[in-house]
Amino acid sequence: MNQPLLKVDNLALGAARLQNRVVDGVSMTLKRGERVGIVGESGSGKSMMMRAVIGLLPPGIVKFAGSIAFDGRDMGSLPPRDLRALRGAGIGLIFQEPMTSLNPALRIGTQMEEGLALHKEVDAAARRAAMVSMLERVGIPDPQTALTAFPHEFSGGMRQRIMIASVMLLEPALLIADEPTTALDAVVQRDVLELLRDLVKEKGTAMVLISHDMSMVAQYTDRLLVMEKGVCVEQGETRDLLSAPRHDYTKKLLSALPRRGPARAIADRQPIASVRDLQLTYGSGKNAKAVLHGIDLDIRPGEIVALVGGSGSGKTTLGRVIAGLLKPNGGSMTFRGREISRRNGNYDDYRANCQMIFQDPYSSLDPRMRVRDLVAASLRHEKSLTAAQRKARVDEVLVDVGLGPQFADRFPHQLSGGQRQRVAIARALARRPDLVIADEAVSALDLTVKAQILELLARLQEEQRFACLFISHDLGVVEQIADRVIVMHRGRIEEQGLKARIFDQPMSDYTKRLLAAVPTLVSTEEGGVSLEWRFSGPATPRLHRNAAAN
Incomplete structure (x- = not known):
């Protein structure tokens, strides 16, 4: 019984x-019932190591050395049939x-039902009862109907x-669980993790x-491994490691x-862009769905205005309407004090001076x-x-975003994720627009890459003085970069105000x-962080330590 459930050796x-x-x-090593977190930058090897555990390494990747034992069995010596039986039922x-x-x-x-049919010797009625019960357990409304639905009929949180x-x-x-909540908003993320x-x-x-x-790992794990470039640089109890990290890389993270x-x-100047009574509905008739x-x-x-809210709140839709990518059903929009319309000649100026940075540059x-x-x-209409x-101009803006002309002849697949996002920012800023909409x-x-891109955006915004509508579900990022925050819920604005007021006195x-x-995560004297909560939560509620300073 003292034998570890999982043992990875060298x-x-x-x-x-x-x-x-x-x-x-x-x-x-991993004991039964233990929760271990693995953190590190992209390419640190954290996902690859766990794929090796379950025998799902990508083509071309092989094991040079070491061993993996699960429940006392050497995973490297298991025949394919036994490995398939272990996937799903054991891991x-x-x-x-x-x-x-x-x-x-x-x-x-x-x-x-596929997994149940492969790994459990139960009849169809028992399988259906088990599926309905588990869907109820994870909070899916009307699980009987959900079984007959397709994945696209659910939100991201429901699919997860x-x-x-x-x-x-x-x-x-x-x-x-490999990044199980990356694409989810704060409320859904917490619900999913509490459920897990x-x-x-x-x-x-x-x-x-x-x-x-x-x-996330601070709240939901007992022990933590920190990986850098394929090497585990530090591991220990999660709370102790985060509050007093020993390795320089952990401190860097x-x-x-x-x-x-x-x-x-x-300055309280005339708005560069305004919308009034903006409404948007998808579909028509009985299938009509009001979004804004x-x-x-x-x-x-x-100014940098952050737009926050849960999935389905309408924040991305609003950003796309303001960018001119979606046509509203009602209301008005003005740019530089003039109504946006193809009839008054303002439309071309508005589209040229309102640029968008999308979530996924790839x-x-x-x-x-x-x-x-x-x-x-983006300069093709600049006569x-x-x-x-x-x-x-292209060489200049590539230097501005920290790439330089030496990247000009590369293709997107030859760049890292952070470099691709810098190219997306360069494309948006090449026209030197007055308004930039950054969607996630x-x-x-x-x-570390996120920190670099945020610093880059803040620097360029300060230098070029463009207005920015920053759409995000990451409240930590919003707290760092925004001047003003707008909270959306179910297609309506719940409240808006200066950053300090929204975060400290909602x-x-x-x-x-x-x-x-x-x-x-509040900084400690040892160069680490400790976990605290705003207002209410699993831990004792406390306001941000620096709240009074801002």
Whole structure:
């Protein structure tokens, strides 16, 4: 009974042809019922190590050295048939994006039943009863109907709950959760993690939580491993390691956490962009669904306005309407004091001076175009520039975003995630716009890259004085970068105000619930962080230590 459930000993993984190691000499043990977190930057090897545990290494990656034992059995010596029997029933895996791991062509019931049929000797009626019970357990309304639905009919949070239900249905001894809440808003993220914690405790399941969200691992894990470039640089009890880190890399990760920025004085000038009584409805007739309900919003020159709210609150839709990518059903929009209309000649000026940075640069950048052409595309309607001036502008903006002309001839796939996001920022700023709309511009980035991009955006905004509508579900990022915060819920503005007032003295119950869902990591004297909560939460409620300063 004292035998560890999982034992990884001196594991080394890498590309067979190149002999380079993506995991190098990592060892760890996991007891039954224990919760372990693994953190590190993208490419640190944390996901690769866990894929080796379950036997799902990508083609070309091999094990150079070391061993993996699960429940006393050497995983390297198991025949394929035994390994397949172990996946799901013994070791469950929750992937980062449920929309790509759920089959869009199959109904939910069909997908959930597959694992039961393979691993449990029960009849169809018992399988259906088990599926309904588990869907109820994870909070899916009307589970009978949900079994007949397709994945696209659910929100991101509901799809992730379905993934959790599918995995926990088989009652695995070990659950591997690989970035399970990256794409979810604060309230849904906490709901999902509380659910995971309750389920693993109820079933006695051990859990490995892979994440770059330090507040998440601080709250939901017992022990923590920190990985850098394939090497485990530090491990220990989560609370002790975070409060007093020993390794410089751990300190570097913690120093990159978002922290509240100082309040700036923004002149009370005429808004650069305004919307009044803005309304948007998808569909028509019986299928009509109102998404925006009478939105009033002003964005002044030189300010950063953060738009926050849960999934489905309408914040991205509002941003796309303001950017001119969606046409509203009612209300009015003005830019530089003039109504936006094709009839009055203001439309072209508005579209040229309102640029957008999308969430995922890999899908928003054409993979067939070089960086120079991607950035220059925003200048194609700038008739006053010669070809030489256009090239010079591209080189200049690439330097501004920290890349330089040497990146101009590369394709997007030749860049890292952070570099691709810099190209997306360069494309938006090449026209030197008056308004930039950043839609979840840093949500897919790891801690250190996120810190670099936030610093870059803040510097460029200060230098060029463009207004910015910053859409995000990451409240820590908002607290660092925003001047003013607007909270949306179900297509309406719940409240808005200066950053310090919204975070420290929220008036709306929904805003309080949103803030209470996110733990705050406060700096310690030892160079680490400690976990605290705003207003209400699992821990003793306390305000941010620096609240009075701002």
